[in-house]
Amino acid sequence: MKLKFSCIIKIRVKEPEIISGSFAVIFGEKGKNKIMVEKNRDVLKKIKLFVLDMDGTIYLGDQPIEGAMEFLEKVKATGRDFMFFTNNSSKTGEMYVDKLAKMGCHVTEKDIMTSGDVTIAYLKTHYPDKSIFLAGVPELEDDFKKAGLHLTDDQADIVVVAFDKTLTYAKLEKICHQIRHGSMFLATHLDINCPMENQEFIPDCGAMCAAISLSTGKKPKYLGKPFKETVDMICSLKGCRIDEIAFVGDRLYTDVATGVNNGSTGILVLSGETRPEDLATSDIQPDLVFDSLKEMGAYL
Numbered sequence: 112m113k114l115k116f117s118c119i120i121k122i123r124v125k126e127p128e129i130i131s132g133s134f135a136v137i138f139g140e141k142g143k144n145k146i147m148v149e150k151n152r153d154v155l156k157k158i159k160l161f162v163l164d165m166d167g168t169i170y171l172g173d174q175p176i177e178g179a180m181e182f183l184e185k186v187k188a189t190g191r192d193f194m195f196f197t198n199n200s201s202k203t204g205e206m207y208v209d210k211l212a213k214m215g216c217h218v219t220e221k222d223i224m225t226s227g228d229v230t231i232a233y234l235k236t237h238y239p240d241k242s243i244f245l246a247g248v249p250e251l252e253d254d255f256k257k258a259g260l261h262l263t264d265d266q267a268d269i270v271v272v273a274f275d276k277t278l279t280y281a282k283l284e285k286i287c288h289q290i291r292h293g294s295m296f297l298a299t300h301l302d303i304n305c306p307m308e309n310q311e312f313i314p315d316c317g318a319m320c321a322a323i324s325l326s327t328g329k330k331p332k333y334l335g336k337p338f339k340e341t342v343d344m345i346c347s348l349k350g351c352r353i354d355e356i357a358f359v360g361d362r363l364y365t366d367v368a369t370g371v372n373n374g375s376t377g378i379l380v381l382s383g384e385t386r387p388e389d390l391a392t393s394d395i396q397p398d399l400v401f402d403s404l405k406e407m408g409a410y411l
Contacts, residue, residue, distance in 0.1 A: 164360030167383020178405020226335030300335030337368035
């Protein structure tokens with residue numbers, strides 16, 4: 112017997128069971144569908160804005176995940192809105208617009224926010240006159256310069272580490288040297304791995320920062336998801352109340368945590384990094400869990 116589930120499932124032959132947790136309702140085959148539908152729809156009906164992760168949620172690598180585009184159409188058809196927020200700071204909003212367009216999803220830069228955008232806003236607000244050594248891709252460097260931030264290759268007031276696919280040992284050595292000599296240590300986001308096609312992963316910003324922290328003994332201030340600066344920026348941009356927003360993605364410690372830790376709804380999709388068995392040991396528990404956006408769309 113094959114069970115399709117959108118919540119944590121603990122199989123029992125006889126009686127249905129409810130276990131503790133904000134979303135975990137356990138049923139036998141006969142009873143589960145009706146109560147799961149009611150639970151999911153009750154949570155989703157209050158949502159006016161879906162803030163969607165991209166890597167592992169909308170697509171894997173360059174391949175759209177089945178049903179993702181249809182979900183976006185369903186959101187609009189029900190009179191609600193969506194935007195994309197990704198912690199992946201190796202691409203800019205313009206690059207994501209082009210990437211999504213190739214998958215048949217036509218949006219503008221105002222529909223996309225990245226951890227790089229949050230970092231730029233944070234620096235402009237709190238450290239507008241400080242010098243910055245940025246470990247990031249050239250496109251992110253261009254965005255920093257356009258925002259009027261002062262980048263330098265010399266000893267800087269602040270070191271910012273992003274998802275730097277151009278990282279070299281020489282650059283890593285310079286980062287550690289500057290932090291040891293007093294530079295503030297910031298990071299665009301804390302994601303450890305970036306999901307790719309065929310259930311493969313590549314090291315992300317959090318993995319790079321872990322190496323730097325082991326070498327220097329210093330930990331960064333992380334921005335992006337799941338931190339309050341991100342939620343505040345989205346609320347300001349979209350004019351929504353916090354409780355009207357759902358953060359949707361494939362990572363418990365970023366996507367889901369952004370919602371449940373900040374008064375919004377946190378929804379997990381199992382189409383990227385997180386596996387069902389990870390839920391049992393996680394301190395972060397989602398409000399809802401779905402196999403993918405395709406399944407979630409059926410409850411809108």
